[in-house]
Amino acid sequence: MKYNSPRIKILNKKTILKVVHENHPLSRSDISEITGLTPSSVTRLTKELIDEGYIREIGTMGKNSPGRRRVLLDLKKEAFLSLVFDIGVNITTYGIGFFDGEVELRGTFNTPKNPEEFFKTAREIYERISREHSITRISFSVPGMVDLEEKKILLAPNLGWENVNIEDLLEVDVPVLADNEANLSMLAEKYHSEDLRNVEEAVFIIIREGVGTGLMVDGKIFRGPSFTAGEAGHMTVNMYSDRQCHCSNWGCWELVSSINWAIEQYGKELEGKNSIEKFQALKQKNDAKRVLMRFAENIAVGIVNLVNILNPELVILGGEVVDLGDSFFSIIEDFVRQRALKAAVRNLKIRPTAFRNISSNLVGAAVLAVEDIIEKVK
Structure with missing residues (x-):
C-alpha cells in the first residue's frame, strides 16, 4: 500500500x-x-x-x-567508528571498532573498583580519541547483567557494581551501548564464523575471573525479559558447598570453573600482579597438569547441564582457556560425551573461540555498535 x-x-x-x-x-x-x-x-x-x-x-x-x-x-569500513571497551575485573581494554565489525586495539588500563571513577576514565579516553576520529558510538562489554534498554549495569558481581546507570556517569554526546561479555562474544562469533552460518542454537562460555554464557536460540542472542539469561556461572553445582559466590549464592559453577579456582588449587606462588597474569604463569608450569585436568572437568560439568537443558549444536569456549591446547579440550569433550544425554551430544561440536589475538567480547562490542547503526538507517 x-x-x-x-x-x-x-x-x-x-x-x-x-x-x-x-x-x-x-x-x-x-x-x-x-x-x-x-x-x-x-x-x-x-x-x-x-x-x-x-x-x-x-x-x-x-x-x-x-x-x-x-x-x-x-x-565502507571507516564510515562509522565506535569506541569499544572490554571491562575486565582487573584490566580494561579499549579500541576503535569499524563499520565492518573489526577492531583496532588502542590501549589498556587498570579497572577502577569505583564505577564513577571507571566511567570518568572512559570519558577522558573518548574525549582524547574523538579529537582524532569521529566516534559515533561508545560500546561496553560488561562482566555481568546489563539492561540494554536502560543502559544500566544491573549487577556485575566480581566488580561489586550494582544498578549503575552508564549514561548518567559517562555524560557524552554520542549513543551509548552495553551488553554482557558472553552475549557479545556470541554475537562476534555469529557474524564472523563460518560454522555458525547455519546454526540456530549455540552457547558461548567465557572463562575469566568469572564465568559467563551467551546463548543463541533460533539464531538470535537470547537475553531474557530481565536481561539475566545466560548467567550459568551462577547455577548451583554443589548444594552443600561452604563457599559463597560474589553473587551471594553458595556452590556456584563459577566457584570451581573460573581461573581463580585453578590458581587457588595450584597453591604455590605465581608471578603476576593479578589473576589473569597469574593464570598465564600457571599454564607454563609442568606441575600444574593435574590442576588443569580437574579444571577442565569442572568446566565440563557445567557444559553437561547446558547441553542437556538447551540442546545446542555448538559450544564455544573463550576467555583465558583458549590456548590450553587440544588435550585440555579433549578432556572437556570426552567428559561431556560421557555424561550428557546421548541424543543431545549426537551432533554436538565443542571448540575454542575463533578469536585468539583479540578478545571475542571486544569484537562483539563493535558488532553491537554496527547493529545499532544499521537499525537507525532511514
Whole structure:
C-alpha cells in the first residue's frame, strides 16, 4: 500500500545492509538472491546506501552472464567508528571498532573498583580519541547483567557494581551501548564464523575471573525479559558447598570453573600482579597438569547441564582457556560425551573461540555498535 512505501523502503535498506555486513563482499545479484528483492530495487537502494556513505563498490569479480562482470559491494569500513571497551575485573581494554565489525586495539588500563571513577576514565579516553576520529558510538562489554534498554549495569558481581546507570556517569554526546561479555562474544562469533552460518542454537562460555554464557536460540542472542539469561556461572553445582559466590549464592559453577579456582588449587606462588597474569604463569608450569585436568572437568560439568537443558549444536569456549591446547579440550569433550544425554551430544561440536589475538567480547562490542547503526538507517 502506498502509505507504507517509506517504511518498507527503510526496512529493505536495513535488510540489504545486514546482508552486506554478514556476507561482504558480494554483488547486487547476490543481494537480490539472498533477500528476494527485485534486481531493480536492489540497484536503486544500493545506490542510496552508497550515496549515504554506508557501502561502496570495490571492484569486479567473475561473470554472471557472457561479457559481464559482477561489481562487488562492501561496507565502507571507516564510515562509522565506535569506541569499544572490554571491562575486565582487573584490566580494561579499549579500541576503535569499524563499520565492518573489526577492531583496532588502542590501549589498556587498570579497572577502577569505583564505577564513577571507571566511567570518568572512559570519558577522558573518548574525549582524547574523538579529537582524532569521529566516534559515533561508545560500546561496553560488561562482566555481568546489563539492561540494554536502560543502559544500566544491573549487577556485575566480581566488580561489586550494582544498578549503575552508564549514561548518567559517562555524560557524552554520542549513543551509548552495553551488553554482557558472553552475549557479545556470541554475537562476534555469529557474524564472523563460518560454522555458525547455519546454526540456530549455540552457547558461548567465557572463562575469566568469572564465568559467563551467551546463548543463541533460533539464531538470535537470547537475553531474557530481565536481561539475566545466560548467567550459568551462577547455577548451583554443589548444594552443600561452604563457599559463597560474589553473587551471594553458595556452590556456584563459577566457584570451581573460573581461573581463580585453578590458581587457588595450584597453591604455590605465581608471578603476576593479578589473576589473569597469574593464570598465564600457571599454564607454563609442568606441575600444574593435574590442576588443569580437574579444571577442565569442572568446566565440563557445567557444559553437561547446558547441553542437556538447551540442546545446542555448538559450544564455544573463550576467555583465558583458549590456548590450553587440544588435550585440555579433549578432556572437556570426552567428559561431556560421557555424561550428557546421548541424543543431545549426537551432533554436538565443542571448540575454542575463533578469536585468539583479540578478545571475542571486544569484537562483539563493535558488532553491537554496527547493529545499532544499521537499525537507525532511514
